[in-house]
Structures are given as C-alpha cells and as structure tokens.
Amino acid sequence: MKKIIDLLEEKISKAFEESGYDSKYAGVTISNRPDLCEYQCNGSMPAAKQYKKAPFEIASSVVEKLTDKTVFKEINVVNPGFINIILHEGFVSEYVNSMKDEPDRGMDKSEEKLKIIIDYGGANIAKPLHVGHLRSAIIGESIKRICKFMGHDVIGDVHLGDWGLQMGLIITELKERQPKLPYFDENFEGEYPQEAPFTIGELEEIYPAANAKSKTDETFKDAARVATYELQSGRRGYFALWRHILNVSVADLKVNYDNLDVHFEEWKKESDAQPYIPEMVEYMKREGYTRVSDGALVVDVKEETDNKEIPPCMIIKSDGATLYNTTDLATIVERKKLFDPNHIIYVVDKRQGLYFEQIFRCAKKTKLVDDKTRFTFIGFGTMNGKDGKPFKTRDGGVMRLEDLITSINEAVYNKIMENRVETEEEARRVAEIVGLSALKYGDLSNQATKDYVFDIDRFTSFEGNTGPYILYTIVRIKSILEKYKERFPESAAKAADILPAEQIQEKNLMLELLKYNEVIESAYEELAPHRLCAYVFDLANAFNKFYHETNILAQEDIERQMSYVRLIVLVKEILEQCINLLGFEAPDRM
Template sequence: MAPVTSLASTVDQRIADALSAALPQAGAADPLLRRSDRADFQANGILALAKQLKGNPRELATRVVAALAANDVIKDIEVSGPGFLNVTVTDRAITETLAARAADERLGVPYAEQPGTTVIDYAQPNVAKEMHVGHLRSAVIGAAMVELLEFTGEKVIRRHHIGDWGTQYGMLIQYLIEHPHELDHEDGAVDGESAMSALDRIYKASRAAFDSDQEFKERARDRVVALQSGDEQTRAHWQRFVDESKIYFYSVFDKLDMEIHDEDIVGESGYNDMLEETCRILEETGVAVRSEGALCVFFDDVKGPDGDPVPLIVKKSNGGYGYAATDLSAIRDRVRNLDATTLLYVVDARQALHFKMVFETARRAGWLGDGVKAVQLAFGTVLGKDGKPFKTREGETVRLVDLLDEAVERATAVVREKDKREQLSEPEIAERGVQVGIGAVKYADLSTSASRDYKFDLDQMVSLTGDTSVYLQYAYARARSILRRAGDARPVAHPELELAPAERALGLFVDQFGETLAEVVSTYEPHKLAAYLYQLASHFSTFYDQCKALDENNPPAVTENRLFFCDITARTLRQGLELLGIRAPDSL
C-alpha cells in the first residue's frame, strides 16, 4: 500500500499552491506550517515573503486565502495578526486520513526514500566481568535505534564491540591453566548466574595471586605474550572465558527482552589482524607521526590544560596498540567489508573526545569519505535518587541483574494490586510483571534525552500516573478492553460524522506518528518518540473521559467511529512501544 500523506503535508501543499497562484513572483515559497493552539495549523511564511516582496503582509495573506480553491481538507482559514494564516481542517479529512492509515499494517508510515546501511555499535560488556547499571543505556538505546532504523527500511548491521582482549587475560588464563577445573560446572549444567559466579571467583583469585606472588605475575605476563602471538593452548583457554561470558551476557540480555546473536559479537580481538596495517597506513600517509616513540595523530583544536597538543595515541612506545588502533581498524572493516553508509556508536558521552579524534583521523586517512558518516550517540550517566552516581548502600556499582529483578518485583506488585477483580491467573500476573517492570526500566531511559543524566527511581518508574511506560501500557490495555467489550459492534470509520473536540485532538495527534518517526530516526533521538507516545496516551485519556464509545445512547455509527478511534490509537501505541523495545500487554 502507498504511504499515507499526513494532514500537515496536505495542508502545506495546498497553501504552497495558493502562494504560487497568488504571488507568482515569490517562486516556490515555503508556507512555514506548524501546529497551533489557536487552530489546527498556522502558516507563518507570508511574513518573510512580505519583506522579500516589500508588500503588506496582511494584504498578501488575504490574496493567498482568496487563491485557495474550495476543498474537503481545509474547513476554515483566517488571517491573524500581522499576516499569519490560521488553518482548521475538516472533520472528514481527519477521519479519512486515519482510515487510510488503518488500512495499512505500517499505519501509513513510509519507508525512507534512500535507505542505506547502518552499522550500529552498542551493548558492549566486558568478558569475565559483571554487567552493571553502567551497561544499561548503551543496550537499551542501541536496541531501540535498531528497531527504528529497520522500520524505515534501513539495512542495519549490529556490532557488539565487547571487551575481550588485553593484558588482564594473561592473569586469568594463567590461573585457569594452574587450576584447570575452576570453570567446570556440576552435571555440566550452566546458567548465567553460575557462569558469572565462576568467572568472578577466578578473577578475584587470579588478581590476588597476581598482586601477592611475583612468580605468578611473571608467568601471567609471559601468558599475555603467548596470547598475542597466537599460542594454541593459550587461545583455547581465552576462548573458554569468552564462551562462559557469553552465557552470562545472553542471560542478562534475555532479562532485558533483547536478542543478541553470536554473529553480531565482534569484540576487540576481531580486529587484531588489522592493527599493524592500520598503523602502517597512517604513518606512511603522514596522518600519524612518531612522538617520543609512540605513533600519534595531532589536532589543532585538542590541547591539554597546559596548552600543549593532546594526541590520539595509535601505537604506544612499547609497541602495544591503543584503543584507537582497534577503533580505526573497526571503521576500515565496517566501511570496506560491510559497505556501511552510516557508523552509529552508542557510547558513553565521556568518550566524546576519543571518538571525535578517531573520526577525524579516519577522515584524514580517507576511510570516512563523503558517502559515509560517523555519529556518536552519546549518553549520560544513570544516577541514584540523590542525584549522585548510582551505587549500592555499600558504595559498590549496582549489578544490572539485581536492578532488573527488583523492577520486575515492584511491577508485579503493581499488576497484582491493579487486578482487584482477580481476572488474571498467577502465571499471567508474573508475565505482566516482567513486561511492565522491564518496560518501566527501558522507558525511563528512553524518555530522557540520551545526552542527559537521569535519576533511577523505581517508585516513579512503575507508577500508573505520570510519564511512565506503565501509563502508556495501561492506555493501550484500556483501548483493547473497550474493543473486547463492544460485543457485535466493530470499529468502522465514518467520515460523514462531526467530531467532538476530544476526537479531533486525538485524531490530529495520531496522524503525527509518521512525522515523529522520521524526525526520531534522522536525529537519533528516541526520547522524542517516547514523548509522542506519552502525549498520545494523554489525548486518549481525555477522549476516554469525554467520548464514551460504548454509551447505549450512541447511534450505531457514533459507536463504530469511536471504536475505530480506539483501535487506531491502540495500534499506534503498540507500534510505538514495540519500536522502543517495550511490550504492550492486552490487559493490566
């Protein structure tokens, strides 16, 4: 089915045509249409035109109104103030546009005109280390952007750049060689918790040995050399740590209701074979130079507190490779082998300078050409209620699994309390608790601008009121409940009917869904979709209070039309929540 033209686009085109007819000397003028509190839309473009044409703006506006042919879209248009055009659309246009959206499984949202290939780097835990609250935002924001981009028709390639390389593995591997059964599990059974428990035990024991036993420290350092040189036994033990960690990673991502696939995990080790060539190219082309034995890239606008240049170190003076070498090699791979047109990095804002320098280096080297853009979708920090970095009472970093389990526990209590009629079974309450709890955590993250810090407050997150996912899920469930209770009545659009104010407001807002998604994807700002969905749920709440769909005094056509508004709203809420990675249960 062809995409549906929004009312805003339709009105914009009608006024643009009238501008051309009334003021041909103005050329293809932009009406500068926007939403308005005084009418449905307001066109402000005539003020700029009046300056250009040296005319009276109200007089010009009056000529444009006269040039507007009678139509079934614009009900009323008036000149306001110094030359604004206040536009009210017909009720028929609202209902017919929504009916066209309802006939399409995509709700009339068009695909991108020129989709490309985005490689998105997100959800980057470290091998043999516990995932904590600091890993939440990259995973949640990244997963939402994957859904949003794919919905527009973009080809999306996921990359989880896990920390799976470095000197600490010499310590871990050497300890495992000397204690070969430390990663064994009883009866061969292993789950995420037991995998992490074993890894944590080995990490603490190996660290203690490394710090206290000089001979073990030397053996561990020798093991690093063996790992980097490709020794088979050493690599096999390293792989055990990676595989064990994946069991744990997958269990955490499963709690987050996210799918992570083996083929998408390409960690730091995946670029080892490219590092030397990357450095050689940078040095031969003059992009990088030697400084105090290290291979560095310098920038005019990056200086330290003393005013001296701060370089990007690609290769250290001892021959070791910095993070920059790996990140630059990853760019080469993603552009050359994956045909990326966009590289999107969902990474902590504190790494902004690093990525600024990496991207600029890649541009100087020609790896980021005119047809490829690199973007860091930087995110802020998760804070506690006190506005300080989120820690346990003991001052330790909060484990991500503990946080998610507590969210589900709180949400389950809310669902049980809401289910006063005891319509849900215990398994259903448990299922809803997971959907509501995980949705609450995700929405709290996604409803905040990614670049900002936010306070993690579970009491607020699982509230039925306010800007929460529970409020949105409840609005969806309420709409579905109305449709279930409608008996033989079915949702049918009736464009001939006059709409109540709450119906008009709801209909006009539903029609903004496609425009909102286009903006969200173009700016990589999923919080704008969350804001849209919250406002949509608020409009539906007003509609629910003022326009009773199942009132026995309604004529059949009114009932059918209001059921239609319930249905199109529910579908829009559900689609929007799905794009944010949040479940929408039919009942709460």
C-alpha cells in the same frame, strides 16, 4: 503516503505563488498554541523582509486564496502575520481513514536503502552486566528498530571487550589458584578439555579479585601484563583459556540481553579486529599519514577551523603496544571489508565524545573509508540515583543489571497484587512485561545526552508519563474491543470507516494520529527515541480524554459506534507499533 503537513504546505505554497510570493515561505508547523489553532504558517514574517511589506498584508493575501472549505474549517490571520489553521473534520477523518488502510499506517520508507551498523552494548568478557551497560543497550536497540522500520539494512554489533589486560589478570589469578591445569604447562601437546575450568559465577568472582590484587601487588600486575602479551602473541594454552572465558561469558550475556529484549546481529569482539592491525598500520605509514611523536606513532587530526584542541590520534605506543584507538580503527577496516556500511552509529557514554571525534577524523583522513561513509556518535548521559550521583547499590557498589531488573519487576508485581485479580503466576508474568516497559521508557523518554534520575516509584507508576501508563492505555483499548466483540459480534466483523468527529476529544485524538508519520520520520532523522516517547504519551492522553467523554459500548448510533471502534483500533495499532520501536510490548491484561 504524504504527511498531513506536506499536503497543507502544497496548498499554502500554491497560495503564496498566486499571491506573488516565493513558495519557500509556506512552511507549516503544528501549533504550539492548540487553544488557538491546530496548525500554523509563520512564513509571512521572513517574507516581509524580502518584499518590504507588512507581514499581515502578505498573510492576508495568501489566506484569501485558501478557499477550500473541505480542508480548512477556519483559517485566519493574527498579528503580526501568523496564519492560524483549523482543519475541517471531514478532511481529518479522510486522512485517518487513509492511514488505517495503508501498510505501516502510511509510513513512507526511506527512498535509499542504507547499510547501517550500530555499535552498542559494549560489555566486557568475564564481567557481569551492570547498570552502566543499560543505556547503551536500550538506546541502541531502539535506534536499530527505528532504522529497520524505515527500510534500511541494519546490523547491531555488541562489540565485546575481550582482548585487554583483564584477560591477563584472569589468566594469572587462575594460574595461582589452579597451577596444575594443562593450560599453564608450556610443554603440554594434547587436546585441552572442552569443559571450562570455571562457572560464570566463579569467573565473575575471579576478575574483581585479580583486579584488586593488581592494584597492590606489582609483581602480580607485571605477570598479568606478560600473560596478556603471551595471549595476544598466540600462546596455545592461554588462547584455549581465553576461548573458555569467551564461551562462558557470552552464554551468560545472551541470557541477560534477552531479558532486556535487546538483540544483536553480530557478536563481534575486539579480538576480531586484531588481524587487520598490522596491514592497517603499515598502510598508514606507507601513505605518509603518520609521524613519530615521543616515540609513539600518531596521526594528526586537528583542523584549521577547530576552536578547541584536538590531540593527535595515537596508533602505536612508544613501547610498540597497540591501544583502543588502534583496535577501533581496525574494527572500522573490518566493517568496511565485511559489510561496506554507509553509516556507522556508536552509542557510547558521552564522555567519550572527544575520543570518537579523533577516531572518526583519523578514519576519514587516512581514507580507511570513503567520503560518503557517515559516522555518528550518540553520547548518552548518566543514570543517577535520587542523590544525583551515579546509581549504586545500598552498600555503594555497582548494581548488576539483573538485580536492577528484578527490583523493577518486584515493584510492579507488588502494585499489581494490591488490586489482585490475577493469579500469582499471571501477576509475575505481567510484572515482567510491565517492568521492562518501566525500565526502558524511563530511560528513553529522556534525551539521550542528558543525565536522569532513576526513580523506581515514579517509573513503575501507572499514572503520568511512564511505561506502565502507556501499557495500561493499550490494555484498556484491548478490553473495550473484547467487550465490543462479545456484545456485538455481527458489527465487530464488519469493516467500518471512521466518521468525521462530532466532539472535540474525538477530533483531538484524530489530530494526534495525524502526527504519526512525521514523528517516526523525525525520530529516525535525529536518531532520537525520546521523540517517540513524547508522542505515545500525547496519544495515550488524547485517547484517555476521549474515552472518559465517550461511552463507546453504550452508543446507540450503530454506525457511529463502529466508527469509534475503528478509531481506537487504529490508536491501539499505532501505540503498539511505537512501543515495539522503543523495545517493549503490552500484555493482554493488567
């Protein structure tokens, strides 16, 4: 289904051509002055330079050709040459009616179905999720849903950190605590226990203790390095321990990600890329892509057009060890072999921008992927406290993600209980749904690259630009529809068209609906969930203004009442579709 702007541009393009001007100047935009008009075309200004005429003269001749009163209620020229457009109510309602009858409300899917991998999550084994993991998970999940909605084959990969020094630290600390475990006996040849020798709680205490010890005890740190090397070299007992660490950690991570309604198609790990490293390194050396610099193996990725310094991408350290660079490049090799993606998107802290620039360039230069493979780095900013510093607990520590979720849910629960109409059990259930919307919307409504302040009072407010406000709007519509069904069961069962608007709030609500396809498309093209947030807020505001000016259930004109009902059904459907793409849902009651 064509976007409303495309339909308008077709008509204005024809008018430009009939007036003797190039149709490329017929671009239409939503007006940034809704008090003056609804849409506008500003092409007369750049056209004036080509045709050596006044913009007003060009615009006037174009407007003379736009005589279709079924489309244009008003169309006029404003100095120096703006073409201001107000649409006819019948044209607007006709388009809205088409939306309600089309699958996905008339959203056109992408013409070419792509294979897309989104790398988000990035949790580390044996460590609890904390607030630093929040943005990657929330932004990545929303982008994945948007890409899927546009018709692509999308794979979300958690890409767990499971192969670095933290494994050696845990193994070494565990060896000091329980030296008699069979995993540490190099002569043990039997079957290792199927039960892990620790719980997730114990594991999460072991790692920070080991990490702290490594900073003051060089002997311990050296032992951890040796343990890491032996694990990566295939020591049987350590590999069995690593498997226990992995299983216990992943089970806990899945619970926490499920609580966020964040899901992954692949639970890949750094270790999965290790088998690809030897052949990849050998290939790079053989093809002449590498050179030796101070004993390290590197690939030069700087280009002549660079205005800033881009260091070489190190593949192997001078001591023969691999790096994150090596693992990430091998992961690209693995993804190419297993999935052959057209596009790989990384949702990572924006401070990693230079690092990923090196990785992408290295992968392209060494032809690990072909020229058509696209890489995108989505760098996100920091979630800060009210003091402007990275969000911490009251005692200055890094807050666990589950504690943050609990605090949000508790704040929403307390607000619900202030006007208690539900049972406590129902209030708790609703608080979890609304709390998740507060958390996700509070994050996603900001442009990803920007830092933002986590303000629990503002995020959980039922007024203003918040998740709870959006949900409250949807619940309000559900309540109206339920009452309508009870009072007018016969009318509720009938299909109805949406009539042309009779009042300004009604038309403004329809005009917001017209933006839907364009907003989804731009959110996809820019990989920008904040575009969706801005739209659902505007749509919710337009509905609430319409609601306050229109007594739907008391409307005496039955046909007009049915039109109102069908209109708000469409509003509800689009709001629900948008919040699903953002990663949350609405309850039936609030």
